[in-house]
Amino acid sequence: MISRRAFLGGMSAAALAVPVLGSPALASPLTTARRRAAPTLPLTIVNSSGNFDNASVSVYIVGVNLDTGEHARVTPDGQLLAVSPSDNGSDGYADYAIPLQGSGDTTLTLPNMSGRIYFALGDKLKFKVVTDGAGKPALQYPAGWVSSDANYRVLHDTVEFTFKSDGMYCNTTMVDMFSVPLSIELQGAQQQKTGTLVAGGREKILAGVGENPDFGGLRQEDMRVIAPGHALDLGAFPDTYYDSYIDEVWSKYQSTQLKVNTGDGRVFTGQVSGDAFTFDGGVQPIGRPSTRDVLFCDGALAAPNDGVTGPVAAILGAAFNRSTLLDATDQPGTDPAAFYRHQVTNHYSKVMHANTEDGKAYGFAFDDVANFASYIQDGAPTAIKVTLTPW
Structure with missing residues (x-):
């Protein structure tokens, strides 16, 4: 079964969606023995950045209380508290910063919840509590890539997680942006680690993205x-970038069949008819995507959580981003050497994968198709460690 990102429903339009990882309908079955996870988990923060001392680093643990559905944040002593507009200070922003210890590692307590662990370097992040359409408090998250956002000039990055009764599901992510090198290590039924960049990886990523002229505006x-x-x-990337590739794919599969293996014993066969990819097996027609649809794995490539159309759309989204559809009529591809070889491809994701030690990264929303995302899970977690790794 393909594990893919799901998002909370009912979020305020003013607040960025918080990923819920490990939804039973979406997550890969755990191969380890299942047992009920503890209600809390030790979280150790290790600052090995080499560029910022502990006093310059702030941690934020924010997300959703899975029991109540409320937007919530974690206090330095491990309490999970619902956010409130009264949390906003005189500057209009809520200060949810958790400081690191003066030196050495910092150990915090992570409660059952789904959300993000943010790291801000050199300055604090500005969160704002607003009221959603239902009159409930909702947390606005940083959109640091937008120049008008209050966090644009703050160095920050995040890891995503869901910690609940059946285990811990977590990942580093570049789906929105990359700024701070981070790795995660999960202990439990087994010991796993992901996210570590190669030596000099941050500068290699910043420089590497600009080697393709179309991607120069990303830095x-x-x-x-x-x-x-x-x-x-933001107007810094051509909105027709994928059009020629999409045209070639549509032309090829008007007379050729595509087979999509969803990894659970089912194989769906599809072919282009007019403006839609039509598949057997009850899959809803998938329309001709735009460049934006490909990059966000949304729009025509949106993957509903229905167990049928969703997995097929996710695999198509991954194949477009990895540019494997013209080379292979069986998807998903599983050989990373065959990814990103076409001139029109997601060079951003390509650079991310090229600069991680294990070759895994979350370069786009369905980068976990065929298990290429920097994602780990454990049904019996005992501890998690997040490290700010050397630049």
């Missing part, structure tokens, strides 16, 4: 590189 000085979908929305 925002030395602060970060942003995902091409966000750059497109």
Whole structure:
């Protein structure tokens, strides 16, 4: 079964969606023995950045209380508290910062919840509590890639997680942007680690993205590189970039069949008819995507959580981003050497994968198709460690 990102429903339009990882309908079955996870998990923060001392680093643990559905944040002593507009200070922002210890590692307590662990370097992040359409408190998250956002000039990055009764599901992510090198290590039924960059990886990523002229607008000085979908929305990436590739795919599969193996014993066969990819097996027709649809794995490539159309759309989204559809009529591809070889491809994601030690990264929303994302899970977790790795 393909594990893919799901998002909370009912989020305020003013707040960025918090990923819920490990939804039973979406997550890969755990191969380890299942047992009920503890209600809390030790979280150790290790600052090995070499560029910032502990006093310059702030941690934020924010997300959703899975029991109540409320937007919530974690206090330095491990309490999970619902956010409130009264949390906003005189400057209009809520200060949810958790400081690191003066020196050495910092150990915190992570409660059952789904959300993000943010790291801000050199300055604090500004969160704002607003009221959603239902009159409930909702947390606005940083959109640091937008120049008008209050966090644009703050070096920051995040890991995503869901910690609940059946285990811990977590990943580093570049789906929105990349700025701060981070790795995660999960202990439990087994010991797993992912996210570590190669030596000099941060500078290699910042420089490497600009080697393709179309992607040059993704770099925002030395602060970060942003995902091409966000750059497109900001007018810094061509909105027709994938059009020629999409045209070739549509032409090829008018007379050729595509087989999609969803990894659970099912294989769906599809072919282009008019403006839609039509598949057997009850899959809803998948329309001709735009460049933006490809980059966000959304629009025509949106993957509903229905167990049928969703997995097929996710695999198509991954194949477009990896540019494997013209080379292979069986998807998903599983050989990374065959990814990103076409001139029109997601060079942003390509650079991310090229600069991680294990070759895994979350370069786009369905980069976990065929298990190429920097994602780990454990049904019996005992501890998690997040490291700010050397630049």
